[in-house]
Amino acid sequence: MSEHYDVAIIGAGMSGLTAGIRAAHFGKKTIILEQHNAPGGLNSFYAKDGRKYDVGLHAMTNFVSPKERRAVFNKILRQLRINRADLDLIEQKSSRIAFPGTNLRFSNDEALLESEVEAAFPGQIDGFKRLSETIRDYPDSDLELPYRSTREWIKQFISDPFLEEMIFCPLMYYGSAVEDDMDVGQFVIMFRSIFHEGFSRPVEGIRLLIRVVLQRYRELGGIRKMKTGVKRLVAEGGRISRIILENGDEITADSVLSCAGYPETYGLVGDGVAPDESEFAGQLAFSETIAVYEDLPETWGWGDDTIVFFNNADRFEYRNPSDPVDLRSGVICLPSNFEFGDRPLKEGLVRVTCLANHDTWCGYSEEDYRAAKDEWFDRIQKSILPMMPEVTRDYSGGLVATDMFTPRTVKKFTRRARGAIYGSPKKIKDGRTEWDNLFLCGTDQGYLGIVGSMLSGVVVANQYVLKG
Amino acid sequence: MTKDECKQVVLDIIAEIAPDEDLSDVKGDVALREQLDLDSMDFLDIVMELRKQHSIEVPEADYVQLASLDSCAEYLTPKFNALV
Numbered sequence: 001m002s003e004h005y006d007v008a009i010i011g012a013g014m015s016g017l018t019a020g021i022r023a024a025h026f027g028k029k030t031i032i033l034e035q036h037n038a039p040g041g042l043n044s045f046y047a048k049d050g051r052k053y054d055v056g057l058h059a060m061t062n063f064v065s066p067k068e069r070r071a072v073f074n075k076i077l078r079q080l081r082i083n084r085a086d087l088d089l090i091e092q093k094s095s096r097i098a099f100p101g102t103n104l105r106f107s108n109d110e111a112l113l114e115s116e117v118e119a120a121f122p123g124q125i126d127g128f129k130r131l132s133e134t135i136r137d138y139p140d141s142d143l144e145l146p147y148r149s150t151r152e153w154i155k156q157f158i159s160d161p162f163l164e165e166m167i168f169c170p171l172m173y174y175g176s177a178v179e180d181d182m183d184v185g186q187f188v189i190m191f192r193s194i195f196h197e198g199f200s201r202p203v204e205g206i207r208l209l210i211r212v213v214l215q216r217y218r219e220l221g222g223i224r225k226m227k228t229g230v231k232r233l234v235a236e237g238g239r240i241s242r243i244i245l246e247n248g249d250e251i252t253a254d255s256v257l258s259c260a261g262y263p264e265t266y267g268l269v270g271d272g273v274a275p276d277e278s279e280f281a282g283q284l285a286f287s288e289t290i291a292v293y294e295d296l297p298e299t300w301g302w303g304d305d306t307i308v309f310f311n312n313a314d315r316f317e318y319r320n321p322s323d324p325v326d327l328r329s330g331v332i333c334l335p336s337n338f339e340f341g342d343r344p345l346k347e348g349l350v351r352v353t354c355l356a357n358h359d360t361w362c363g364y365s366e367e368d369y370r371a372a373k374d375e376w377f378d379r380i381q382k383s384i385l386p387m388m389p390e391v392t393r394d395y396s397g398g399l400v401a402t403d404m405f406t407p408r409t410v411k412k413f414t415r416r417a418r419g420a421i422y423g424s425p426k427k428i429k430d431g432r433t434e435w436d437n438l439f440l441c442g443t444d445q446g447y448l449g450i451v452g453s454m455l456s457g458v459v460v461a462n463q464y465v466l467k468g
Numbered sequence: 469m470t471k472d473e474c475k476q477v478v479l480d481i482i483a484e485i486a487p488d489e490d491l492s493d494v495k496g497d498v499a500l501r502e503q504l505d506l507d508s509m510d511f512l513d514i515v516m517e518l519r520k521q522h523s524i525e526v527p528e529a530d531y532v533q534l535a536s537l538d539s540c541a542e543y544l545t546p547k548f549n550a551l552v
């Protein structure tokens with residue numbers, strides 16, 4: 001006989017975990033099914049040659065003071081009954097948008113960005129302030145509207161295309177599944193979470209956040225099965241009647257929540273379309289390099305920037321590149337430049353994210369793949385130099401370890417269609433599917449990033465498991 | 469259960485949901501939303517905790533009855549007393 005649950009959750013991604021906490025807290029018999037052996041999904045961790053790495057942590061967005069009770073981040077923690085002090089958060093120093101000849105710095109104090117815009121684009125500051133206030137007052141209900149182009153919308157505030165690109169660059173890199181544009185709702189969410197609020201991280205990195213969340217789920221009696229992929233969802237009479245696991249077992253559940261993604265989840269019901277081939281598969285994939293140095297980057301003159309969003313092309317392009325990696329723009333993260341105080345990191349890290357071509361990386365033979373990784377790793381490290389402060393000494397000899405992941409890696413470990421970290425360009429904002437008891441949470445429900453996906457899990461569980 | 473005991477039950481739940489709120493001086497006849505930083509997510513939690521901890525069901529149409537401590541006591545006390 002197959003075991004029955006109130007709620008079955010596909011994927012131990014951040015949204016699956018927070019949905020699980022909400023359901024279990026209110027007494028629902030809940031199971032999380034995860035195909036990988038580590039929790040966290042795109043936001044996981046691993047060890048290589050005895051060194052610990054975070055997969056997807058540059059920064060957590062949405063940083064606000066604990067006193068701002070209405071702010072999204074504090075709301076989520078309240079809903080999860082997680083004590084904020086347990087997350088041991090530290091703030092960024094400051095970050096930067098670096099374009100040819102112009103820099104805009106920003107920090108967790110939003111006044112910094114405003115003054116930087118005023119200094120670099122005096123004619124645009126009134127429009128920028130109006131944009132910022134419009135976003136602050138933007139009604140939550142409008143966030144659910146169908147897709148609208150921000151390219152059109154932003155023209156009423158910003159008339160200088162150069163400034164427009166500079167504003168888009170970090171917001172796209174940290175949360176757009178759409179090429180060269182964004183949904184207005186998504187733009188508003190990202191503007192708030194990055195420019196109005198800000199960046200932080202747990203001192204220990206992502207492991208701590210995941211540990212706290214998992215512990216909460218476990219103490220509520222939630223069940224979690226790792227290395228237990230869902231093979232197929234059987235639909236009968238407009239509902240998911242059975243869940244077939246890859247190990248051959250079968251379970252049933254009143255509600256099924258999935259954070260695996262939109263084409264990925266539909267693929268499990270078996271609409272005959274491979275997720276990679278789906279018209280709803282994301283087109284944007286990324287590579288990430290991690291260079292580990294003996295010393296902290298501050299010792300060679302890189303002590304100020306926490307994150308640098310750069311573009312050195314004439315025009316900023318956020319699209320699937322024709323080259324394996326697009327070296328013209330990207331994100332540089334120096335994790336040691338958070339406010340670690342007297343608990344500094346023991347080694348220096350330089351992480352770089354760039355747009356990468358999924359088909360190219362997935363098409364290589366094993367041997368070519370390794371060679372391409374070596375080649376592009378070096379090219380990426382060189383390409384960031386013009387965007388960074390002049391180095392005060394040669395630091396290259398202190399390189400002690402490297403790692404690189406590509407769309408192929410993301411595909412392999414998280415099964416995201418086309419390795420697209422931000423999922424499908426089509427977001428299902430109400431989380432509903434064609435089947436009455438199957439709901440989407442996380443990235444393809446429209447909330448992404450670490451904090452966004454945590455919110456999504458809470459909202460979807462509230463709406464369809466607790467209220468329903 | 470008396471109405472005062474019922475109010476205490478609600479306050480205890482709020483203290484759990486929002487541990488950083490000061491609940492020492494909550495007025496009975498003023499809307500909770502006006503005195504405390506509670507939003508619709510928090511109200512859903514009050515309802516859910518009532519069900520979980522006390523087996524009290526509040527249908528969505530009745531959520532307005534939970535606006536203030538006084539109205540909570542009016543609405544919930546008979547429900548508590550009907551339990552035993």
Ligand SMILES: Cc1cc2nc3c(=O)[nH]c(=O)nc-3n(C[C@H](O)[C@H](O)[C@H](O)COP(=O)(O)OP(=O)(O)OC[C@H]3O[C@@H](n4cnc5c(N)ncnc54)[C@H](O)[C@@H]3O)c2cc1C
Nearest residue numbers: 011013014015035041042043056058059230442443449450
């Ligand atoms: C390199 C990188 C850097 C990033 N940097 C940041 C950052 O600095 N800040 C930030 O906020 N965000 C960052 N992100 C994004 C963030 O990690 C994600 O947006 C977020 O974690 C998405 O969570 P999710 O719940 O939507 O889904 P996912 O994390 O994708 O979780 C889906 C889960 O479902 C599982 N799954 C899929 N199919 C099945 C199946 N058939 N059966 C069982 N399980 C299945 C997967 O294994 C996975 O664990 C980064 C991501 C990457 C990859």
